[in-house]
Amino acid sequence: MQVERHDIELSVNGTIYRRAVESRILLSDFLRHDLELAGTHVGCEHGVCGACTILLDGAPIRSCLMLAVQANGHELSTVEGLAGRDGELHPVQQAMHDHHGLQCGYCTPGILMTMTAFLKQNSEPSEHEVREALSGNLCRCTGYQNVVDAMLAAAQTIRAAP
């Protein structure tokens, strides 16, 4: 079969990219290989683990379950865009650091993207709500407790921010 390419234009963390992509390139692979934004991790590539979670127009989605060509015209956010330009960590990143919310770090980008979107909508979550929000992100190292602690702390920081 002849290789079929499509011209796409999309924004990632505020930067506009124009590329020609093959139909079957997954968005996760496009981010990692074409745009060299390798912070988005891939674990299972069938939607289960959550490592590849990014924001599509502000809402968390699995980048392994979307084609790059489908992202044409959309705004994406990935873990590379979380910290400020001066390197200052996002409150959710800072809380993960402070509370030892990561060990190997493989799951972390997906957790950060899921939870920044969640805390934006609900900055006063109960522990139960945090666990529910985290249910689509697998972590093989931490046992989740420190991640939950980090998220409750991050929520507090976000609430206190002017």
Next chain:
Amino acid sequence: MKPAPFKYIAASSLDHALALKAEHGDEARFLAGGQSLIPAMNFRLARPSVLIDINGLGELAGVERSEGAEIRVGALTRYRSLESDSRFLTDCPLFADALPHIAHPQIRNRGTIGGNLSHADPASELPAVAVAMQARMRIKSAKGGREVAASEFFQGLLTTDIRSDEMLVEIAFPAPRARTGTCFMEVARRRGDFALAGVAAVVTTDAKGRCSQLRLALCGVGETAVDASTAAASLIGQPWASEAIETVVSEVQAMIDPPGNVHASPDYQRHIAGVLAQRAITAAYSRAGHAG
């Protein structure tokens, strides 16, 4: 990249999508939320040669209703918009019970009701909900439209009544009835996993509190959603009595033939189907405003 090569076409209108499907038939698949199709393509279990992306077809998304009339849900409506539509959840309370059991928030941001029902996974919650609610499935092809009852739509494992040139465009749910209570419950190994067994119950009572209609549907225990309403026939016309439910439970257990899987033996599935049927009917009765 994981999927085998295919030709990608973003449909520009419903007519365009239907014309493409008529042209390519079984070689082509519609791409809705992609939350079942893309994993299958990543595993190369599915290798369509043409993908018709319908995500741009805004006319297929959204909920429409007018007072006292059926509730019409466009096939491309995502789980997330149903979950955040409080009026829809009030009108169709089975969805309020069932939606949180479907996968995870990230997947509910993309997955669509039409993709779910067309995919017809036997363990999925929504086919059972559609059967219990007696939904009407509206289907279109380039040649015209037709309507099928949910109980006839699901024909077998991952198989529906949709023909190779057709699309599911709308799902119509009956207007809410008075003195009616509903309940969906399931058992899964973890939150968001497919159900090992699930039960949807809809109970309507008359002014004296006697059961006038009872709809019961199960997921996860057969090749497709199971309409088990006949198991509850003995309750019709009767006042609430917890002992009577016991009979229904054994009828339900006798009529299903669960396949079993790595997480649950057929006997265990049959057991939990019975327990869930008992609990769901009881809860639906009490939500209809009666003892339970």
